[in-house]
Amino acid sequence: MTATTAILLAGCAGASPATTESTPVAGGTLTYATGFGEPTCLDPHVGGNMPQALLGTNVLESLFSQDADGAIVPWLATAGTPSADGLSWDITLRDDVTFTDGTPFDAEAVKANVEHMKDPATASSTAILALGKVADVEVVDPTTARFVLSEPDSALLESLAQTWLAMESPAGLTRSQEENCEAPIGTGPFTVESWTKQDNVTLVRNESYNSSPTGAAHEGTAYLDKIVWRFIPDPATRFAALQAGQVDVIDEMQPDNVVTATSSEDLAVLQGALPGASIRLELNSGYAPFDDERVRKAFIASADVNPGIESLFFGTVERSYSVLSTSTPYGASYEDDFAIDVDKANTLLDEAGWTTRDADGYRTKDGQRLTVDFPISTNQSIPAEQSLFEQIQATTKEVGFDVQLHPLDLSSWYASLAAWDFGVTSAIYTKNSADVLRILYDSANIQPAPSGYHPNHSHVDIPELDELLTKAGQTTDADERAAAYADAQKILSDGAYVLPLYDHLQKIGYRTSVQGLSLLPTLQLPYLADAWVQ
Known part of the structure; x- marks a missing residue:
């Protein structure tokens, strides 16, 4: 330091x-x-x-x-x-x-x-x-x-x-x-x-x-x-x-x-x-199906966000490609990692063994449908955002994902997160510094706080990422913090753990x-x- x-x-x-x-x-x-x-x-x-x-x-x-x-x-x-x-x-x-x-x-x-x-x-x-x-x-x-x-x-x-x-x-x-x-x-x-x-x-x-x-x-x-x-x-x-x-x-x-x-x-x-993390989808990499990086990347390559933001938000928000909001220092944007590529998504799912489809068009493997549970907090998610999630549900269906949306009140939503009963979720976390990355993605925070809440919804467990977040949290040198936070965000982007959507305004x-x-x-x-x- x-x-x-x-x-x-x-x-x-x-x-x-x-x-x-x-x-x-x-x-x-x-x-x-x-x-x-x-x-x-x-x-x-x-x-x-x-x-x-x-x-x-x-x-x-x-x-x-x-x-x-x-x-x-x-x-x-x-x-x-x-x-x-x-x-x-x-x-x-x-x-x-x-x-x-x-x-x-x-x-x-x-x-x-x-x-x-x-x-x-x-x-x-x-x-x-x-x-x-x-x-x-x-x-x-x-x-x-x-x-x-x-x-x-x-x-x-x-x-x-x-x-x-x-x-x-x-x-x-x-x-x-x-x-x-x-x-x-x-x-x-x-x-x-x-x-x-x-x-x-x-x-x-x-x-x-x-x-x-x-x-x-x-x-x-x-x-x-x-x-x-x-x-x-x-x-x-x-x-x-x-x-x-x-x-x-x-x-x-x-x-x-x-x-x-x-x-x-x-x-x-x-x-x-609001400072802290952008509004984003977090993919639960600790459990199937998103414990497979290929499946995560296929989801992100097929989740077409931009048309929904353009049609549903009347120009009041802009698409984000960063896990940090624009009001938070040290944010890094990796737009190419979130490009829509249906062919890539289909290839990745084939490689992951999801090679067959059922009568409804959803991918299957060993008799199991490619299902993604998506609980939504009705207290924290405005109707326009819920409509955006429906559009994501529709576009990912084209490559074979069965995204099941479950609107829940706030306490029930927290309970589903605490039980790891979700495949993907949209989360809000407001903090007035880039240290929010440590709270959200350090492996230590897979374990719950005394309240039962575990902020690492993506279940990210990467020693290199932990080391970068520790380094950024210990140094007061602005250049060192910027480099460590940029490298940390690149790991999250490369591993397809998070899909940024837009700033929480x-x-x-x-x-x-x-x-x-x-x-x-x-x-x-x-x-x-x-x-x-x-």
């Missing part, structure tokens, strides 16, 4: 705002309708998914944030200083922040949070993976927490900027998990007032708020009195509610709704590419009466402390 001096956290602009044309007015209620699904727990340490992060960004705060260029900037921490050998980081903290229950934010609180995230009983699947190299947190003094590492971690501060690793009141963490899930206690601009299951969570303004992130449009308390965070899973219903003025802001917009909103005087759209629709809405660059999540209703 290249030794570095203290990271200086400059006050760069940190949010991507909607245009504000009028003087902010305090007060009022904003109604936000989400399509990401209702969390089973509001504490993002537990599990760790997008529904938790969306809501949690306005209740909880992280040690660091990032500016629009990806540089680490202060939030609850003011600086991070690595040791010469990279095996520890001293994190300097603000001394003027208090949790909304009156508990002081200090190094003891940071230690308690890390221990909570790493405790198997918490059942974390996101924070615990991000903290995989953190062996301990030592309290040096009230404003200095020392992160002791098992090996250097070039992505540590980036990880600590994510909402899934946000700080919660140590007193709150001593409650039962059920109680903490109902209303986690943070330092953010809003607090959880109530949660009516299958309907809404109501947030109210934190009157003592004083820790706005770098780049916020104003310091101090939020303008809004209240946020009503509604759960409306159906995208047509959600957009109709926005058009009718029944809600003020929605997420997970359909492509055609984006087009409609951008041409409306009453509506507007705020967009940003945060598409926030809002009424133009809403001003000051922005996306925090760290995870492109809506930040509502600067928002107000005209």
Whole structure:
């Protein structure tokens, strides 16, 4: 690892705002309708998914944030200083922040949070993976927490900027998990007032708020009195509610709704590419039929993605040929590896022994059909994407694949992944650095986290790949990281483990009466402390 001096956290602009044309007015209620699904727990340490992060960004705060260029900037921490050998980081903290229950934010609180995230009983699947190299947190003094590492971690501060690793009141963490899930206690601009299951969570303004992130449009308390965070899973219903003025802001917009909103005087759209992995298909190489590289390559050579993206997404997304999103550094694109070649696909399947076809046209071998189970999370997959999967199902059928699509709710989808009960799946994994490759494709992550979730869905087990991801995670030399990540992505591409589709875009629709809405660059999540209703 290249030794570095203290990271200086400059006050760069940190949010991507909607245009504000009028003087902010305090007060009022904003109604936000989400399509990401209702969390089973509001504490993002537990599990760790997008529904938790969306809501949690306005209740909880992280040690660091990032500016629009990806540089680490202060939030609850003011600086991070690595040791010469990279095996520890001293994190300097603000001394003027208090949790909304009156508990002081200090190094003891940071230690308690890390221990909570790493405790198997918490059942974390996101924070615990991000903290995989953190062996301990030592309290040096009230404003200095020392992160002791098992090996250097070039992505540590980036990880600590994510909402899934946000700080919660140590007193709150001593409650039962059920109680903490109902209303986690943070330092953010809003607090959880109530949660009516299958309907809404109501947030109210934190009157003592004083820790706005770098780049916020104003310091101090939020303008809004209240946020009503509604759960409306159906995208047509959600957009109709926005058009009718029944809600003020929605997420997970359909492509055609984006087009409609951008041409409306009453509506507007705020967009940003979520960092981490692109939306992609992951082929389960640990089990038949994709344990055979020839079969994986045949699937990719016959899965014609581009026509569906062109016809179904109305120009709102572009085809990706990289496992990393365009907002993530060190992404490498290998377009030639994903070219459609039906003749090649047929030849590969013949070589793999799938030489006969049944009456329905599907390939068979030893009396077994070439079947690929494809569970789909209806909470995480928009209708246009599900239609894209149907087109992939049709094009791969031409060479003999029987792709069976199984729409499932989020919990059932997670269960199918945990049981390795799938041949291919589409997954979302948001992380604000290329270290997401280690989480998704290091062989160690074939084994499940305490929550039962194993992020290495492709079941990739390649020592050379592990070595490259370890090297990239230990060095802070940008050229070395770039080379290691490029080589790692080439191994994934050459082995046909992943089929990239497109960037996961945060598409926030809002009424133009809403001003000051922005996306925090760290995870492109809506930040509502600067928002107000005209």
